[in-house]
Amino acid sequence: MTLSSERMQELQAIAQQVRVDIVSMVHAAKCGHPGGPLGMADFMTVLFMEHLNLNAENLNDLGRDRFVLGNGHTCAGYYALLAAKNLIPHEELLTFRKLGSRLQGHPHRTPEMGIDFSTGSLGTGLSAAAGMALGARLNGTTAHVYCTSSDGDSQEGQIWEAATSAAHFELSNLTVIVDFNNIQIDGKMRDIMNVRDLRAKYDAFGWNAIDVDGHDMVALDQVFSETRNASKPTAIIAHTIIGKGVGFMEDKSSWHGVAPDDDQLAVALAGLGAPG
């Protein structure tokens, strides 16, 4: 089923709100990572609002879907979507990174708010997600497991150990979405350590691998629909622009991990059509 244009508008509005939340949270914390999650906002919104079977009612169901944020530093957007799904109060977002907050600088497994796994150390997410996919099969549930990764995350060897074993164990209930923005901390990924063609790599590892424009919500919705019926684990290589939606952050590694100041926040919010 394709998305109605009405629903598409709603999703775009949610993605825009997620972006507003991301810059507001990182600004309030005076530190954190705005760039990555801004680039991921479109595919995360489609995934969380249309495909990930996780909500306040089914939190405790063994058979519900699972989600692992493999690139844990991008958690501002993840938390914003948990708020969009009413799993946490929207006001709580501004406690991000503060002492005593549930919204830690990198996700900490907190089942009561729908955070299924602790991440932050790159390379670890996909194995954990594969373990959940294996568990879903052992437990006889139809849960699908979604995991995010990134071009930088793909430099870790463990990712390729996970890719090998997930294909070997035929974990067709596992989907990885790679935030491929060609940016990492030290600069452009292709200059720092080129991971090359990830679609071809995952394909060679025995996955159902697809390139997609990470900002095309219609295409993303289509791809997510297909992965649920795949016969192999699926890798969605989502080509994104870091900082998307905030002009001065777009395609800049310098916005990987710094907070906007007051003036920059105002410009960002204005650009996102939000009241400052």
Next chain:
Amino acid sequence: MTLSPPLATGEVKKVATRAAYGEALLALGGLRDDVVVFDADLSGSTKTKAFGQAYPDRFFNFGVAEANMMGTAAGLASLGQQVVFASSFAMFATGKAWEQLRQCVCVPNLNVKVCATHAGLTVGEDGKSHQMLEDITLMRAIPNMKVIVPADAIEARAAVLAAVDIPGPVYIRLSRASTRVILGDDYRFELGRGNVLREGTDLAICACGVEVAEALDAAELLFAKGIDARVINLSTIDPMDEELVATAARECGAILTVEEHQIRGGLGDAVAQAVVKHCPVPMDMVGMDGEFGQSGPPSDLLTHYGLDANGIAARAQKLLQRKG
């Protein structure tokens, strides 16, 4: 008794030990063309970037692949022509690559200097996934690995410059946060030698890293209460300055250790081994007691976990009640 090194005087300066590392590395690059630097997509944060810009032919960025970086460092060092300085955050340098450090660097005893930044709670807001509190344990457990935790920027610079001539593997633990410079400019680092920074005979506070400044402040608080604490900077955890520790135990009769690290396996354990061996006295250990950290500003975290001067002073007073 080892003589106190001259302490910093005048205006209080705050510098991160990672910044001192970056400067020392850049200086080494000019002095020695056998120095090669490896990093794993954190060169801006670990401060190896300046070396990389000055000596691009001797700088290699591995991307986010710490295990591969350490394994490659071992292979390069095995030829015996280069000294490799390999950097990442302490979490990933020692955590991701522990086995490469054990099997490939320490078993063959190779010339790899692991300079790891962002150690401990003072990483701050990144939280528990990045607050490495077990690296001293992991590193001192491996034969051949020398473990150094500089107290401030002066000592960090001195330790890095010394490390290039220390044969075999060396681990240097560095911090993200800017911390007070406590040692004088002419401080001389010597591997395996601790320093008495303040005389006292009621108890000895042995500290390392950012906790040395907190221990000095705690000693001031204690002094106001009539307690005379000796403060010792034990920047080399391995090899431990057993003689200095034994003397402190004999002369003070009680020892408190302070570290921004788990007490299991860290400085506290290393000092306890020396104390038990040479002169058992009442001891207590200030550090993380079997829990992970959390997000928050560095100084708030030190206070929250009892690792600031007040927390240390309180524990010192408790310890003194056990002194015969």
